[in-house]
Amino acid sequence: MLANKLISDVITPVQSTDKGQKVLNSMDVYRVSHLPVVKGNNYLGLVSDKLIYDLNLLNEPVEKEAAKFNSTHVHEDQHIFEVAALMYKLKLSVITVVSAGHDYLGAITLYDLARRFARFFSLQEVGGVIVLEVNENDYSLAHISQIVENNDTKILSSFMDRIPGTQTLDIILKLDKEDLSPVIQTFMRYDYNVKGVYLDHSMLSDLYLDRYDQFMKFMNI
Numbered sequence: 001m002l003a004n005k006l007i008s009d010v011i012t013p014v015q016s017t018d019k020g021q022k023v024l025n026s027m028d029v030y031r032v033s034h035l036p037v038v039k040g041n042n043y044l045g046l047v048s049d050k051l052i053y054d055l056n057l058l059n060e061p062v063e064k065e066a067a068k069f070n071s072t073h074v075h076e077d078q079h080i081f082e083v084a085a086l087m088y089k090l091k092l093s094v095i096t097v098v099s100a101g102h103d104y105l106g107a108i109t110l111y112d113l114a115r116r117f118a119r120f121f122s123l124q125e126v127g128g129v130i131v132l133e134v135n136e137n138d139y140s141l142a143h144i145s146q147i148v149e150n151n152d153t154k155i156l157s158s159f160m161d162r163i164p165g166t167q168t169l170d171i172i173l174k175l176d177k178e179d180l181s182p183v184i185q186t187f188m189r190y191d192y193n194v195k196g197v198y199l200d201h202s203m204l205s206d207l208y209l210d211r212y213d214q215f216m217k218f219m220n221i
Contacts, residue, residue, distance in 0.1 A: 001079070001080040001116060002076065002077055002078065002079060002080070003074045003075065003076050003077070003078045003079075003080070003083055003097045003108065004076035004077070004097060004105065004106075006080060006083065006097075006108045006112050006113065006116060007097055007105065007106030007107065007108060007112075008106065008107055008108060008109050008111075008112050010030065010109075011030055011032075011035070011036075011094065011106070011107040011109060012026075013035065013036045013037065013038040013104060013107070014026065014035045014036065014037045014038070014047060014062060015037075015038065015039075016037055016038065016039040016044060016061065016062065016063035016066065017061045017063060018061065018062060019057070019058070019059055019060060019061055019062070020052040020057035020058045020059065020060060020062055021058045021059065023035060023047060023052060023062055024049055024052060024058070027049055030109070032093040032094050032109060032110075033048055033049045033050070033093045034046045034047070034048050034049075034070070034092055034093050034094040035047055035094060035107075036094065036096040036104065036107050037062060037063070037066070037069060038104045039063070041103045041104055042102065042103065042104070043073060043096055043098050043102060043103070043104040044063070044066050044069055045066065045069025045070055045071045045072075046069060046070040046071075046072060046092070046094065046095075046096065047062050047069055047070075048070070051065065051068060051069075055068070070090075070092075072086065072090055072092065072095060072096070073095065073096040073097070073098045074086065074095055074096070074097055074098075074108075075097070075098060075099075075100065076097055076098070076099060076105055080113070080116060080117075083095060083108060083113065084113055084117075087108075087110065087113065092110075093109065093110055094107050094108065094109050094110075095107065095108050096108075126176070126178065127156060127174060127175050127176045127177055127178060128174075128175055128177065128178050128180050128197065128198060128199040129172060129173065129174050129175070129196075129197070129198040129199075130172075130173045130175065130180060130183065130184065130187070130194060130196070130197055131170055131171070131172050131173075131194070131195040131196035131197075131198075132144070132170070132171040132173070132187065132192050132193065132194060132195060133168060133169070133170055133171075133193040133195040134168070134169050134171060134192065134193070135167055135168060135169075136162075136167040136168070136169055137167065139160075139169055139171070141158070141171075143190075144171065144173070147183065147186050147187060147190065148173070148175060148183055150186070151182040151183045151186055153175050153176060153177045153180075153182075153183055154175065154176045155173055155174070155175060155176075156174045156175060156176050157173075157174040158171065158172060158173050158174070159172055160172075170195065178199055180197060180199070184197065
């Protein structure tokens with residue numbers, strides 16, 4: 001999935017002549033704290049609500065402080081993982097997509113990313129989730145996959161969460177079966193630590209909400 005496929009169909013850019021208060025009103029509508037600023041079709045940078053308040057731009061055109069805009073952007077052919085890593089690292093609610101000629105193409109919001117990752121994680125598919133706790137040196141996705149598939153089950157999605165300050169990993173597996181007993185028993189037979197099992201849809205939603213920040217950290221490693 002590339003950046004040009006993630007562009008929001010809602011976000012519109014700020015014109016350089018727009019006053020700060022108008023920009024803040026737009027941020028409230030879109031529920032974001034950053035918006036791209038353009039002059040014509042040329043991307044000038046991101047303006048934040050903090051910048052508007054700090055520089056007292058409520059009644060001034062935002063271009064007055066254009067030199068202090070955040071120039072962060074991605075190109076249309078960058079991968080979703082690169083987009084996610086950059087947004088997480090810089091704590092951005094919106095990131096701009098530009099062409100090779102630096103023309104403004106659109107913006108991506110955190111909501112757009114979350115929606116796409118939800119599809120990657122197969123949240124809408126029937127099944128359950130197993131969380132394994134493993135030592136980094138013992139981690140083998142090939143062995144984990146073999147255990148799952150030998151129990152006539154398939155991995156719909158998986159990701160890894162490194163526990164800070166340790167050599168321990170949480171491996172989160174979304175599987176295509178709701179009865180995970182045979183898979184769990186096999187993991188235990190091979191001395192895997194089954195840290196959690198989630199079968200109910202509400203529990204799955206809670207799990208993914210809880211793990212979203214950790215996943216974004218993984219994207220940033």
